[in-house]
Amino acid sequence: MAQRACRGTIGATAGVQHDLTIHSQKATHSMEVAPSALDLKQSKRLYERAQHCIPGGVNSPARAFDSVGGTPLFIERAEGAYMEDADGHRYLDYVGSWGPMIFGHAHPDVVGAVQEQAEASTSFGAPTEIEIDVAELVCDLVPSADKVRMVNSGTEATMSAARLARGYTGRDKVIKFEGNYHGHGDFFLIAAGSGPMTLGKPDSPGVTEGNAKDTLLAPYNDIDHVQRLVEAHADEVACIIVEPIAGNMGCIPPEPGFLEGLRELCDLHDIVLIFDEVMTGFRVAPGGAQERFGVTPDLTCLGKIIGGGLPVGAYGGRKEIMDYVAPTGPVYQAGTLSGNPLAMRAGHATLSKIAEEKDEVYPDLEEFGAALESGMRQNLEALGLDYTINRVGAMMSLFFTDQPVVDQESAQTTDTDRYAAYFHGMLEKGIYLPPSQFEAIFFGTKHDEEALEATLQAQRTVLERIH
Numbered sequence: 001m002a003q004r005a006c007r008g009t010i011g012a013t014a015g016v017q018h019d020l021t022i023h024s025q026k027a028t029h030s031m032e033v034a035p036s037a038l039d040l041k042q043s044k045r046l047y048e049r050a051q052h053c054i055p056g057g058v059n060s061p062a063r064a065f066d067s068v069g070g071t072p073l074f075i076e077r078a079e080g081a082y083m084e085d086a087d088g089h090r091y092l093d094y095v096g097s098w099g100p101m102i103f104g105h106a107h108p109d110v111v112g113a114v115q116e117q118a119e120a121s122t123s124f125g126a127p128t129e130i131e132i133d134v135a136e137l138v139c140d141l142v143p144s145a146d147k148v149r150m151v152n153s154g155t156e157a158t159m160s161a162a163r164l165a166r167g168y169t170g171r172d173k174v175i176k177f178e179g180n181y182h183g184h185g186d187f188f189l190i191a192a193g194s195g196p197m198t199l200g201k202p203d204s205p206g207v208t209e210g211n212a213k214d215t216l217l218a219p220y221n222d223i224d225h226v227q228r229l230v231e232a233h234a235d236e237v238a239c240i241i242v243e244p245i246a247g248n249m250g251c252i253p254p255e256p257g258f259l260e261g262l263r264e265l266c267d268l269h270d271i272v273l274i275f276d277e278v279m280t281g282f283r284v285a286p287g288g289a290q291e292r293f294g295v296t297p298d299l300t301c302l303g304k305i306i307g308g309g310l311p312v313g314a315y316g317g318r319k320e321i322m323d324y325v326a327p328t329g330p331v332y333q334a335g336t337l338s339g340n341p342l343a344m345r346a347g348h349a350t351l352s353k354i355a356e357e358k359d360e361v362y363p364d365l366e367e368f369g370a371a372l373e374s375g376m377r378q379n380l381e382a383l384g385l386d387y388t389i390n391r392v393g394a395m396m397s398l399f400f401t402d403q404p405v406v407d408q409e410s411a412q413t414t415d416t417d418r419y420a421a422y423f424h425g426m427l428e429k430g431i432y433l434p435p436s437q438f439e440a441i442f443f444g445t446k447h448d449e450e451a452l453e454a455t456l457q458a459q460r461t462v463l464e465r466i467h
């Protein structure tokens, strides 16, 4: 089998910032990170050059490999499920630009659409028909979306949705969950305070106490805690924002009743329920986690897949809330490049494939996921290991802990040194995993039988070596 290693560099996103210790962990590996057996001459040279002109050499922190150590790979090209780095190594990619590449890299439909648009100019700053086409697709696919506004990133989507919820309700406070990531907006970069009912505190220099005082934190999957928070702050809570499947502390599914409980609480107290589906949207079902679990939020944030690999985010939801945004409503939100035609073409190529082929795409992803999961369980069993695997559809995590992982606290029981060793072992075998234990792996329709075999075989060897 050709030399492969997997590594996804491209769209690093979630990552090192936010509320967690989890995301800001640096490598202090007691277990030696084995010097890579790969010859990474070019990547090393580029990384060194990048350090002089880009902070840390990267444009998004998770790309720097801080939590696994070693040199980040510089990528030159990718096609289907495989990426090639600057030194000519080929890797099977389980990052997929951190989510967007559900149909694989350089899909001809996306490439063709972008090329065609480029020739008709890349931006006008005026309305275009393709924006309507994409908005219609989103509204058809996503249950909660009556109307949708395009922005340029997931961060913009969540910031805008929270502002809208605050404007619409006339309230200030936001409830979020420990270990959930909603981009780098100031009032989301908040860590839990010391007592269970205390307010949050800034989790990054530059975030003010003023921001922190309006953000309340609850443990993921703990509906009783949320209920107590809501009752303690009656009439102050504008919105509850949640990753309906957590993906930024590794993959953690919602426990039965959790999302339903949030919906009920929001209904009872006139709170806007926001699902941050930047990661899960179009990934776990055509209509995202809300379709998969049958719970409809008031507002939904989208990103990643919606842009087909170009920078796009969006927020949408109930008509009366969305009409509260400028120019129809008083809540201001704008963007010079929002709805950019190049990005819309890539997004449209991707979403229209989803709409047309969803009856094959999602069962196929489920089938690959189930086979990967069961193969990994067999590997673990054969080696007498009882690590935890969480999976929902085409997102998944292997945690190096024997405890069930249901929230941030249990996620932190994982052995991150062992993950780092696993990551580098897999990389040497040509399998590119996310460079952090606390990022989910993603796969797409180009991950085939051969990819599956290669992954499981590599995993068996690597686990045997490191455990």
Ligand SMILES: *Cc1c(COP(=O)(O)O)cnc(C)c1O
Pocket (backbone or CB within 6 Å): 012, 013, 014, 152, 153, 154, 155, 156, 158, 181, 182, 183, 184, 243, 247, 248, 276, 277, 278, 279, 303, 304, 313
């Ligand atoms: C990636 C991500 C974001 C941030 O999106 P960016 O495009 O990186 O700004 C927000 N929320 C979730 C759930 C994400 O996974």
